[in-house]
Amino acid sequence: MKESISKPIKRVDASAKISGEAKYISDLRFENQLFARTVRSTRVKARIVSIRLPEFPAGYFFVNKDDIPGVNRMRTVVSDHPIFAEDEVSYIGQPILLIVGPEREKVFELTTQIKIEYEEEAAVFSLAEAEKRNTVFTQYGYSKGDPEKAFVEAASIIEDEYSTGLQEHVYLEPQGMAAEYKDDTMYIYGSLQCPFYVEGAMKEVLGWEAKRIRVIQAVTGGAFGGKEEFPSLTACQVAVAALKTRHPVMMIYDRDEDIICSTKRHPSIVRFKAGLDQANNVIALDIDVLYDAGAYTGLSPVVLQRGIFSATGVYNFPHLKVRGRNFMTNTVPSGAYRGFGAPQTIFGTEMLMHNIAVKLGIDPQDYKMRHMLKRGDPTCTGGQIRDEVKLPEIIRKVNEMSAYREKVKAGKKYRGVGLSLFLHGCGFTGNGEQMIRGKIVLRKKDDHVTLIVSSVEMGQGAETVLRKIVAHTLDISIERVICENIDTGLIPDSGPTVASRTTMIVGGLLQQAALELKDRWNETGEIEITRIYSHPDYLRWDNETFHGDAYPTYSWGANVAEVEIDPVTYEIDVKKISAVYDVGVPIDEQTLRGQMQGGLAQGIGWATIEVMNTDKGRLIQHNLTDYKVPTAMDIPEIECEFIENPYEFGPFGAKCAGELPFVGAGPAIAAAVSNALSVPIRKLPITPEYLMEIDNHEN
Amino acid sequence: MKIEFILNEEAKMIEVNPARRLLDILRDDFGLSSVKEGCGEGECGACVVLMDGKAINSCLVPAGNIYGHHIVTLEAFKKTKRYRVIEDAFAEAGSVQCGFCTPGFVMATESLLNENPHPSDAEIKDGLSGNLCRCTGYNMIVKGVKLAAERGEGLW
Numbered sequence: 076m077k078e079s080i081s082k083p084i085k086r087v088d089a090s091a092k093i094s095g096e097a098k099y100i101s102d103l104r105f106e107n108q109l110f111a112r113t114v115r116s117t118r119v120k121a122r123i124v125s126i127r128l129p130e131f132p133a134g135y136f137f138v139n140k141d142d143i144p145g146v147n148r149m150r151t152v153v154s155d156h157p158i159f160a161e162d163e164v165s166y167i168g169q170p171i172l173l174i175v176g177p178e179r180e181k182v183f184e185l186t187t188q189i190k191i192e193y194e195e196e197a198a199v200f201s202l203a204e205a206e207k208r209n210t211v212f213t214q215y216g217y218s219k220g221d222p223e224k225a226f227v228e229a230a231s232i233i234e235d236e237y238s239t240g241l242q243e244h245v246y247l248e249p250q251g252m253a254a255e256y257k258d259d260t261m262y263i264y265g266s267l268q269c270p271f272y273v274e275g276a277m278k279e280v281l282g283w284e285a286k287r288i289r290v291i292q293a294v295t296g297g298a299f300g301g302k303e304e305f306p307s308l309t310a311c312q313v314a315v316a317a318l319k320t321r322h323p324v325m326m327i328y329d330r331d332e333d334i335i336c337s338t339k340r341h342p343s344i345v346r347f348k349a350g351l352d353q354a355n356n357v358i359a360l361d362i363d364v365l366y367d368a369g370a371y372t373g374l375s376p377v378v379l380q381r382g383i384f385s386a387t388g389v390y391n392f393p394h395l396k397v398r399g400r401n402f403m404t405n406t407v408p409s410g411a412y413r414g415f416g417a418p419q420t421i422f423g424t425e426m427l428m429h430n431i432a433v434k435l436g437i438d439p440q441d442y443k444m445r446h447m448l449k450r451g452d453p454t455c456t457g458g459q460i461r462d463e464v465k466l467p468e469i470i471r472k473v474n475e476m477s478a479y480r481e482k483v484k485a486g487k488k489y490r491g492v493g494l495s496l497f498l499h500g501c502g503f504t505g506n507g508e509q510m511i512r513g514k515i516v517l518r519k520k521d522d523h524v525t526l527i528v529s530s531v532e533m534g535q536g537a538e539t540v541l542r543k544i545v546a547h548t549l550d551i552s553i554e555r556v557i558c559e560n561i562d563t564g565l566i567p568d569s570g571p572t573v574a575s576r577t578t579m580i581v582g583g584l585l586q587q588a589a590l591e592l593k594d595r596w597n598e599t600g601e602i603e604i605t606r607i608y609s610h611p612d613y614l615r616w617d618n619e620t621f622h623g624d625a626y627p628t629y630s631w632g633a634n635v636a637e638v639e640i641d642p643v644t645y646e647i648d649v650k651k652i653s654a655v656y657d658v659g660v661p662i663d664e665q666t667l668r669g670q671m672q673g674g675l676a677q678g679i680g681w682a683t684i685e686v687m688n689t690d691k692g693r694l695i696q697h698n699l700t701d702y703k704v705p706t707a708m709d710i711p712e713i714e715c716e717f718i719e720n721p722y723e724f725g726p727f728g729a730k731c732a733g734e735l736p737f738v739g740a741g742p743a744i745a746a747a748v749s750n751a752l753s754v755p756i757r758k759l760p761i762t763p764e765y766l767m768e769i770d771n772h773e774n
Numbered sequence: 775m776k777i778e779f780i781l782n783e784e785a786k787m788i789e790v791n792p793a794r795r796l797l798d799i800l801r802d803d804f805g806l807s808s809v810k811e812g813c814g815e816g817e818c819g820a821c822v823v824l825m826d827g828k829a830i831n832s833c834l835v836p837a838g839n840i841y842g843h844h845i846v847t848l849e850a851f852k853k854t855k856r857y858r859v860i861e862d863a864f865a866e867a868g869s870v871q872c873g874f875c876t877p878g879f880v881m882a883t884e885s886l887l888n889e890n891p892h893p894s895d896a897e898i899k900d901g902l903s904g905n906l907c908r909c910t911g912y913n914m915i916v917k918g919v920k921l922a923a924e925r926g927e928g929l930w
Contacts, residue, residue, distance in 0.1 A: 089865035092873025093880060094857075095808025095848040102807035245908050247812045247820055248874040296810075296874030297908050330813040534872025534909045665868040669910055673871065676911030699817035699906070707899040707912040 080547050080727045083665035086539045087553065088532060092294075100251035100266045100293040105323035108253070110179040111138075111316055112186050112326070114172050115336060116164035119692030120198035120405045123162055123171070129188035135176035138316040145282030149308045150275050153212075153372035156408065158280055158311045164193075165370035166405050167693050168336035170308070175316050175324055198405040200692050202342055202367040205402035212368050212401040213376045215383060217456055217621040220394035222350075225359035229350030233431055236347070237423035239741075239759045241687040242340035242680075244412060245704045248296020250337060251327040252309040254317035260287050261314050266295045267306040269571035270529050274563045276307035277314055285563070292561035295533040299677070300411030302533065303573050304374050305338050334697045338410025339687070341378060342367040345386070345423035350394070355435055356445055357428075359394035362386045364420055368401040369408035375401045378409070380504050382416030384625040387455040388424040389466060389496045390446040395455055405692050411573065413677060414737045417499060422759060425495050425742035430755045438483065439746060440470065440494050447496070458615070458624030465720050466496065469633045469655045476714055477635035477653035483750060489640045493746025496633050497738045500626030501731035502576040505618050508627075509610045513570035513580060517545065517588040519602040524549065524592070526585055527559040528569040530577045535733055536666035537577050543663060544582045544726045548589035549596075567605070575630075575731035578662055579722070584608060586726035611724060628722055630730045632656040634675070634743035637711075640751050645763035645770070647683050647748060654715045654739065659722040659730035671736040672713045678740020680705045682759050779840045782850030792838035797821045799837060800847060808848035808877040812906070819905030822878040822885075823847045829885035829904070848877045851884060859926035860884070860918075869918030871909030878905050883919050891930040892923060 091097040128137060140147050140159040147161065148154045160171045171191070176182045199205050226232065252265035261281065267273055270290040277288050290310070295302065309326060316324040328337075343366050350359035364383055368375035383399040432442035444467075452460045473494075474480055482492040502508055516527040526545050532538040538558050546553040559565055569581045584606040591604050615623040637650040652675055661667045684703045688695045696702035721728025745756040748766070754773045758765055778787045781804065790799065797814075800806040800823065809832055812820030816831040823832045824846040851857050860883055863869075870876050879902065886893060886901035893901060898919045899912070907915060923930070 083868070085865045086868070086870060088873065089870050090861065092870050092876050093861045093864050094852045095877040095880075097873050098807065099810070099874060101811070245906075246874075247818060247872065247906060247908055248810070249812070295872065297872040299908070329811070330815070330818075536871065665914075669868050669871055669914055672911035672913050673909045674911075677908065698815060699813045700815060704906060704908065705912075706903045706906060707916065708903045710912045713911055713913050 077550065080543065081661040081664045083663055084543065084553065086536060086666065087542060088538060097294045099248055099296050100253060100264060101327045103253060103264060103293060105253065105255055105325065108323040108325050109175045109177055109320060110182050111173045111175045111313060111324050112182050113170045114174060114186050114189050116160065116167055116169040116171060118164055118193045118195055119167055121164055121193035121195045123160065123164065124192040124194050127190040129185060131185070132181070135174065135181065135185060136320050137172050137174055138319055139172035142315050142319050143280055146279045148279070149311065150279050151304045151307065151373045152376050156308065156371040156373060158308065166407050168407055170312065170336070173312055173316050175320055198692055199403065200689065201404060202344060202365060202402055205367065205404045206365060210403040212372045212403050213379060214400045215379060215621065216398040218396045219455060219457060222359050222361060222394040222396040225394035226350045229359060230353045231351045233349045233351065234347065235427055235430065235757070236344060237426055237757050238344045239342060239419050239422060241342050242412060242685055243334055243687060243702060244299045244301030246297030246299060246301055249328040249330055249333040250302070250305065250309060252306060252313050253323060253325040254313040255323040256317045256321065260289060261317065263290045263310045263314060264293050265306055265310055266302055267292055268298045268302045268531055268533055268573060270531065270561055270563050271568045272304060272571055273307050273310045276311055280311040281314060289562055289564040292531050295531060298533040299413045300415065301337060303411035303571065305410065331698050334702065335694060336407060338408055340412040341375070341409040341416065341419065343419035345420055347423065347427050349427065349431065357392055360387065360392045362397045364399040366401050366416070367404050367406070367409060369404060369406045371408045372401070373408050374410050377504060378411065378416035381500065382420045384456055384504060385417035385500065386420035386424060388421050389448055389498050389631065391448045391452045392446065406689050407694065413674065414734045415574065418738050418741060421497050421738050422741045426745055426756060429746045429749060433749065433755070440479065443496055444470070454625065456625045457622045462628055462722060463720060464631065465657050465718050466631060469631060469657060469718055472716055472718065473633040473635050473653050473655045476716065479635045482637065489642050489751055491747040491749065491751025492635060492637050493743050493750050494633065494635050495739045495743035495746060498629045498631050499575065499731055499735040499738055501628050501630060502580050502626065503574050505616050505625055508580060508608055511570045513584065513608045514567040515569050515581060515584045515588060515606050516567055517585065517592055517604045519592055522555060524556045525559055526556060527566050528581055529561065529566050530569055530581045531561050531572045533572065535670060536663070537572065539666055540578055540662050541582055541585055544586050545589045548586050549593055575733040575735065578729050579725045579731050580608060582662065582726040582729065583724060627724065628730055630656065630658045630732060630735045632735055632739050634739040636743035636747040638744060638747040638751055640748065640766065645766040647761060649679055649683070649711050649744060651711050652713045654713065654736065655718060656735060657718045657720045658732040658735065659725050660719055660728035661717050662727060662729050664717070667732055668715050670733050671715045674733065674736025675713055675740045676705055676710050678737045679710060679744065682741040682744040683761060684709065686760055686762060777837055777841050779842060780844045782846055790837045792836060794837045796832040796835040796837065796840055800832060806847045806849050810874055810877060812874065817906065819878040819882060820875050822881045822905065824881055824885060827885070827888055829882045848880055851881065856884060856926060856929045859929060860922045863922035863925055864918040867918035867921050868914040869910065875905060875907045879907070879915060883922060886919070887923055887930040895920070
């Protein structure tokens, strides 16, 4: 019998990376290349009155808005961010122009000699202030059942508010991009997730057709959403510089610059009004979601959509009224980050359920289980949970691994245990997949099969997983399956590498193509098979009313966190995480476990030590000395198990995985801290200052 | 000023501003691209190389401080038996994802095992706490180091 697809193999990129031979963008060199550095706004909100440039030595240039042949906007969901500032700036760090030249030190020196005169204007610094001034970018809403009537009939009503902070991706490799203009074609090389997003943005900025643009991915040192839309901006900037100077132009950010100007996780406020019946079950929820989008809209509308469609977590509340708003503040734009708006709302919902249960004197696990979704239930948007929900089995397993039941009752002050239940909608939200219609090609030539896709390897293991799916389907060794280079001149648009869609959607198309290839294996000559995504017929979605199946299916999970709180400093020591996931069927259990542990580690950081604040629009923490991410000392043993639940349309039954682990960490840790100190937790990150304050207040 | 040092077992003499970072000398002047810049302030460990056998952050070392010292980067270390053991262990344990931090972790592992060939989990975590990884959550890196220590019995 063939080995299970889940059995781990060695990652295909392991040797090149361990030996240091893998070439990242900063390792590439072009003949006669110039270095670029960005001159940025030092004002929160201002009109640019004048820009005085120093004398430039020969071979040094500046590049600004006037050098853009096409449209001076970065293409995304709402294309409002200028490539280079025009007559105004809206946040500290906004790019105004580039200085380009052969010596990096000289380029840096020149950037400090530029004098910009500003006329400052009134700015909005925080989400609270934005709400008062109603600086709404986008607003959405939907409802289910008859919430008004349900609230009138409710036996009791509970209101609560939850908030979360800024989070920086801290991919270990900072942003980097290079452009080379030759043979009437613009070649872009960079650290990026979405080659066709970059191509699309460049088409508009250069005013060129796609055939004159080639976007080539260098080995990418982590992304997590941070290299989803942001690289479109830097790619357009270096392309314009290469066009102007006729030299290859390389722009590598240092860490400070990266943190100051790159996108972040949306800070949030989520307000709840819960209506409870006589038996104390939640029958109606009013949820008001507020996200801080920063100075430009960008991707925020779709982040907010996932946020509000995930806002009921794993529960079936009969009556719902949900509203979501993105607000403008004069801060660095928020954008894509692992979880994409869902972690904020699920944190709120999980803590609401936890806090209600504690108030009622019921174990949070029991209380949550009374509300859980099961197969056949309607989703919050009136779609349907079509596949089996294995939460009861997941919970049994996580209890076994963590001894949750015994520990939660131990009731030792400063030690606590907490549970989170969560899901993640697989693939794009709503009709995203139908809009993109991802395309893949599989080619057999001689003894080799080449898979040709635009899904990139960025650390998550996509190359290993996709090659494994094809090799396993064809029953050949993985060495005989190769990946075409990520070069938009050579690959079809299979969609961006986002939304945990690569394995399920792109891997699914590859498996279908591989099955056809298997049938045709003995044909002579080259065989090429193309597959284009088609949405399962039974799924319905109305993008105007937000009614129907927001996602084709869901992955599920439960985490139990154990924490110890220092009684003096109130620092949180996470002692252990037990995690159980249903991601369909694991394609390579080790790669998957790596995703789960890594996602949890980022979630632990978000929940505990990753503090990022602004003071009047200026980031206080903008380097890795001040912005702390977890080290090996901060991450405990993470025990992680999988419950198989094959999904009909996923390759070998696989569903989505990459974002799911991030979602569960925050609420599990918050619940554990709540359990340790007998206080309700309503805010992430849980800083010692916050804990001390609520502990003194409540106890 | 003129600085003499030993780089990957070869004597070198360079004419350099003594304040220039070792990181830039290695990457830009010698093309040793396994040495990565992740933060430029000694927080992330992506630029770790060995100076006289000990792990150092090359972004924090000015050229003046390497006079007369032995510097070893992964380009030379990867030719050793001990490296082979680490590579196999890291690959098997799933210690690598995006790979940008990995050369630094390899050099830190060599330094750690030189000092302590049989580290406990806690000692491994402590020994690697100067290196950041944002992908793995560290569990599998610790496992990789442990595996290397076991497999490389006698090499360190």
